[in-house]
Amino acid sequence: MNKIYNIYEILYENYGPQGWWPITGYGYHKLDYNFPRDKNEIFEVCLGSILTQNTTFASVVKSLENLHVKNALNSHAIESMDINELKEAIKPSGYFNQKARYILEFVKFYNSLGGVIPSREALLNVLGIGEETADSILLYGYNQLQFKVDAYTKRILVELDFVDEKAKYGDIKALIESSLKKYVEDERELLKIYQEFHAIIVNHGKNFYSKRPYARGCFLKDFF
DNA sequence: AGCCAGGCTACCG
């Protein structure tokens, strides 16, 4: 009996594999978990994780395409890029003044890593990287066992009365991670579930937890 | 026209 895992099962049965994180020029890669495939794809996930803050991913893709045509979808090109040129490229994603600064801060950090996987704590010390963005980078960019919580995750769990409205990011992350770890022993399988679960939550969230009042038509409510 | 989007920082009490 593991209600968090039950939610995952029900949603996966309804939506199927999502294929996150999508890569530009390639797209979603359902049932293929061998991503990212190289350093540029890792970096692209990092960049997308920052750009998607409070924005639709369609807008992020436009920004990434803008960088791609400038031959600047890699960390070294961006590090030496003029900030105004960067702002112009990422404008479709919104908050372009802030995000340009965040990206330049991150790129300096990223290039200093020399390919080493960053710690969550180190990521959180970079301006513009909060908990969700850090987990996004680690989960989808580096295939680390860090569950990514987002606004939809909280709305759903609050609606199902699994967590309190006042629950913090870390509370929800800990609940989901501990529940799934108890149920799934194989780490490779666990990683796949972390990646699919968050993506599916976003899918489900867009359907039933976007417009108020939330949860109208949410079939999860029939189970819990 | 108004609300929402795959959040975070700075600043307030």
Next chain:
DNA sequence: CGGTAGCATGGC
């Protein structure tokens, strides 16, 4: 500590 204004473009 917790709470909130500000950030900005784009889609519906």
